[in-house]
Amino acid sequence: MKKIIIAIDGEASSGKSTLAKALARQLSYKHINTGSMYRAVTYAALRDSLLAKDKIISESYLHVNGIKIINLIDELSFNFKLINNHSNLFLNGVNIEKEIKSTQVSDLVSQVSTIFGVRKKIVEIQRKMGLDKGVVMEGRDIGSVVFPLAELKLFITADISTRTERRYNELKINNQSVTQKSVLENLQKRDFIDKNRKHSPLIKVKDAILIDNSELSVGDQISIINNYIKKNH
Numbered sequence: 001m002k003k004i005i006i007a008i009d010g011e012a013s014s015g016k017s018t019l020a021k022a023l024a025r026q027l028s029y030k031h032i033n034t035g036s037m038y039r040a041v042t043y044a045a046l047r048d049s050l051l052a053k054d055k056i057i058s059e060s061y062l063h064v065n066g067i068k069i070i071n072l073i074d075e076l077s078f079n080f081k082l083i084n085n086h087s088n089l090f091l092n093g094v095n096i097e098k099e100i101k102s103t104q105v106s107d108l109v110s111q112v113s114t115i116f117g118v119r120k121k122i123v124e125i126q127r128k129m130g131l132d133k134g135v136v137m138e139g140r141d142i143g144s145v146v147f148p149l150a151e152l153k154l155f156i157t158a159d160i161s162t163r164t165e166r167r168y169n170e171l172k173i174n175n176q177s178v179t180q181k182s183v184l185e186n187l188q189k190r191d192f193i194d195k196n197r198k199h200s201p202l203i204k205v206k207d208a209i210l211i212d213n214s215e216l217s218v219g220d221q222i223s224i225i226n227n228y229i230k231k232n233h
Contacts, residue, residue: 003029003134007142009202010156012190013167015213016138019156021087022218023225024136030080032129034139034146035109036089037078037122039100042109044076044091045069051108062115070117078125103176106186110193113140119200141200143208152229153208162214163187 006023010016017033024031045051050065050072079090088097099105112118119141126146130137137146143153158166164184171178194202204210209228213221 003132004151005130005133005147006136007147007150007153007208008136008138008156009140009143009154009204009208010138011158011163011202012187012194013163013170014156014158015166015218016154016156018218019154019213019221020136020138021085022222024087025085026222027134027136029134029136030129031087032080032126032135032137033087033089034122034126034137034142036080036097036100037125038113038118039105039109040076040078040089040091040096041069041073041118041122042105042112043096043100043102044072045112046104046108048072051112053104062111066115066117069112069115070121073118073121098174101170101174101176103171103178103182103186106190110190110197114193114197114199116199123200140194140202143205144203145200148205152225152232153205154225155204155208155210157210157212158214159212160184160187 006029008016008020017035020031020033023029042051046053050068052061077092079093080087081090082088083095088095089100090096123146126137129135130147139146143150143155164180164187167187168178168180168183171183209225211221211224
């Protein structure tokens with residue numbers, strides 16, 4: 001079957017990464033988690049003291065340091081590698097998969113993602129990654145901005161309680177000290193920023209297939225998608 005681009009958008013902790021990984025494995029496609037790329041920029045900015053470590057960054061602070069963060073991207077190389085059947089992000093040759101999942105990065109990544117110059121540069125990198133197709137790319141603006149002509153677009157959602165529980169369990173597995181209340185507040189903040197930012201807000205485009213997986217297994221979702229692919233490709 002001819003290779004295509006599969007664009008997956010959705011809210012934070014909606015299960016889109018789990019679905020994207022499974023779909024990529026089944027199709028022998030490359031899995032690209034674009035959210036990890038924005039997390040990597042946030043991690044690098046924190047490392048280089050370009051971001052305040054507070055949960056809320058003022059507009060004036062971002063304005064002063066935004067150019068430095070944008071220019072920092074020119075010094076970064078992003079590479080996704082499969083390790084134990086899981087896609088890991090390597091930044092300048094170093095595996096930072098664990099570091100980018102920290103609560104500190106999670107608290108700041110949505111604000112870094114609002115910087116137009118950051119999005120512009122990351123989108124250019126993402127488009128190059130998909131030139132040869134055979135890609136499952138997930139994020140917030142894949143079907144709307146990065147690949148508006150993607151052959152298959154999916155929008156993944158789940159109710160907030162389900163997403164909170166998923167994120168909480170993920171953080172506990174990674175030995176992060178959090179409460180369910182703090183996870184809920186973080187997701188609500190990220191949802192608001194993602195859906196209301198000026199550039200590339202999170203939206204469901206008209207030709208995207210909506211999947212609410214609050215009560216669906218990954219297998220259930222794969223079956224829905226496979227049926228669509230067979231009928232249309």
